[in-house]
Amino acid sequence: MSSLRSITLATLTKDIRLEWRSRDAINSMLFFSLLVVVIFSFSFDPNAEESREIAGGLIWVAFLFAAVVALNQTWARELRNQVLDAYRVSPAPANALFLAKALGNFILVSVLEALMAPLFMIFYNLRALGPAWQLIPVAILGTWALVVNGTFFAAMSLRTRSREIMLPLLLFPISIPAVQSMVEATRIILAGDASARFWIVLLLTYDVVFTTACLALFETILQAE
Amino acid sequence: MKRALTILAVFTALLLAYAFYEAIWVAPMERTMGDVQRIFYYHVPSAWTAFLLFTVNLVASVVYLIERSPKADAVALVSAEVGVVFCTVVLVTGPIWARPVWGIWWTWDLRLTLTLVLWLIYVSYLVLRRFSDSSQTPKLAAVLAIFGALDVPLVYFSIWFFRTQHPQPVIGGGGSIDPRMLHVLLMNWLAFSCFAVVVCWWRYRLEMLQRAVDEAESLESLMGVPQ
Numbered sequence: 001m002s003s004l005r006s007i008t009l010a011t012l013t014k015d016i017r018l019e020w021r022s023r024d025a026i027n028s029m030l031f032f033s034l035l036v037v038v039i040f041s042f043s044f045d046p047n048a049e050e051s052r053e054i055a056g057g058l059i060w061v062a063f064l065f066a067a068v069v070a071l072n073q074t075w076a077r078e079l080r081n082q083v084l085d086a087y088r089v090s091p092a093p094a095n096a097l098f099l100a101k102a103l104g105n106f107i108l109v110s111v112l113e114a115l116m117a118p119l120f121m122i123f124y125n126l127r128a129l130g131p132a133w134q135l136i137p138v139a140i141l142g143t144w145a146l147v148v149n150g151t152f153f154a155a156m157s158l159r160t161r162s163r164e165i166m167l168p169l170l171l172f173p174i175s176i177p178a179v180q181s182m183v184e185a186t187r188i189i190l191a192g193d194a195s196a197r198f199w200i201v202l203l204l205t206y207d208v209v210f211t212t213a214c215l216a217l218f219e220t221i222l223q224a225e
Numbered sequence: 226m227k228r229a230l231t232i233l234a235v236f237t238a239l240l241l242a243y244a245f246y247e248a249i250w251v252a253p254m255e256r257t258m259g260d261v262q263r264i265f266y267y268h269v270p271s272a273w274t275a276f277l278l279f280t281v282n283l284v285a286s287v288v289y290l291i292e293r294s295p296k297a298d299a300v301a302l303v304s305a306e307v308g309v310v311f312c313t314v315v316l317v318t319g320p321i322w323a324r325p326v327w328g329i330w331w332t333w334d335l336r337l338t339l340t341l342v343l344w345l346i347y348v349s350y351l352v353l354r355r356f357s358d359s360s361q362t363p364k365l366a367a368v369l370a371i372f373g374a375l376d377v378p379l380v381y382f383s384i385w386f387f388r389t390q391h392p393q394p395v396i397g398g399g400g401s402i403d404p405r406m407l408h409v410l411l412m413n414w415l416a417f418s419c420f421a422v423v424v425c426w427w428r429y430r431l432e433m434l435q436r437a438v439d440e441a442e443s444l445e446s447l448m449g450v451p452q
Contacts, residue, residue, distance in 0.1 A: 156365050166353070166356055169353075170353060172349075173342065173348075173349045174346065176342055176380060180384075184387065202379065202386075206379050209375055213375055217368050217371070220364060221365070221368060
């Protein structure tokens with residue numbers, strides 16, 4: 001257990017330090033989601049009432065696309081210099097690597113969300129009519145739902161041709177219930193017309209089910225070569 | 226084996242012809258919908274067959290992950306391919322019926338959406354198999370099949386709740402069915418299931434032959450055939 005924790009922490013700090021020094025992924029994600037915000041707002045030109053209805057969808061679709069940018073980079077660093085092969089022959093638990101990568105992506109996407117959410121609020125004149133604090137669990141659970149499967153499928157698509165395009169093709173169909181839950185929960189909270197509890201519970205279920213599945217099957221994927 | 230397959234194929238052809246005759250001429254005309262209702266005898270059996278094949282795919286994938294048997298992998302591949310074809314038939318015949326009866330081609334109703342999402346998941350499964358050309362394809366595909374199966378109940382609940390929130394145009398749910406119609410429906414389902422078994426069986430033989438050929442070819446190139 002302690003080796004799982006120490007290896008997870010070591011890999012996570014290494015990844016964060018590398019990202020902090022280059023800031024490649026976060027900068028490209030920020031710029032990308034900024035472009036999505038601007039293009040969406042030109043395409044729909046909504047008033048305050050309409051934007052409350054559609055903002056949940058816009059925000060999460062923008063974050064989903066931006067997350068794919070980060071997720072595609074997840075394993076690229078480990079492929080160079082055969083780091084992944086070295087990891088495979090080492091006695092370190094495979095799940096430590098997976099957890100470190102998933103947590104790293106989670107932190108990256110969360111930072112993106114924290115920076116972009118205020119911008120969304122400004123551009124779309126948003127003000128939550130429901131309990132706004134509920135957006136925090138929705139964001140945390142929703143982000144984890146995207147990155148846990150995203151990290152897993154990114155590892156799967158390492159073994160395929162044109163892997164950059166494979167990731168969304170695998171990730172999006174499986175993520176449909178998660179995306180629907182995030183969008184609906186956000187819409188309900190912004191419009192304040194009902195309780196978002198069902199969607200938060202569904203997101204939590206999705207997270208528990210797929211985190212378990214990823215941890216159970218990651219070893220198989222890592223050893224597949 | 227080959228003889229059994231031929232006999233089954235002939236039997237299926239006869240059964241399909243008989244089921245067609247029953248569906249078009251014998252089954253009574255539906256009172257409000259008229260003849261367009263007869264598409265029901267193709268739509269529903271295709272849906273049942275597709276769901277059956279997707280279940281076979283899941284079982285074969287789990288068996289593959291446990292036993293690593295190439296046969297289980299071939300069964301998984303074949304059932305997913307034929308299942309996607311049947312699911313496509315469902316998604317195409319549905320709107321053809323819905324347009325005159327509901328007045329719309331498509332609605333985001335529970336069953337429609339679930340079928341569409343299932344179709345998307347299995348298409349992505351086939352895309353993965355096509356794009357991955359290492360010897361590890363079966364393992365990756367089996368893992369994806371399990372993820373897809375875990376997703377289905379979650380999709381079901383998300384749409385179920387969504388639908389109860391936003392009522393959709395009434396569909397012909399509930400209600401009773403004329404016993405003669407039920408007979409024709411079951412006859413068609415039997416015919417379609419046999420058809421699916423024949424196609425899967427044939428495809429399975431083809432897949433195994435293809436693998437044997439690939440193996441022989443790579444063996445040959447390893448041996449170094451003299452120029």
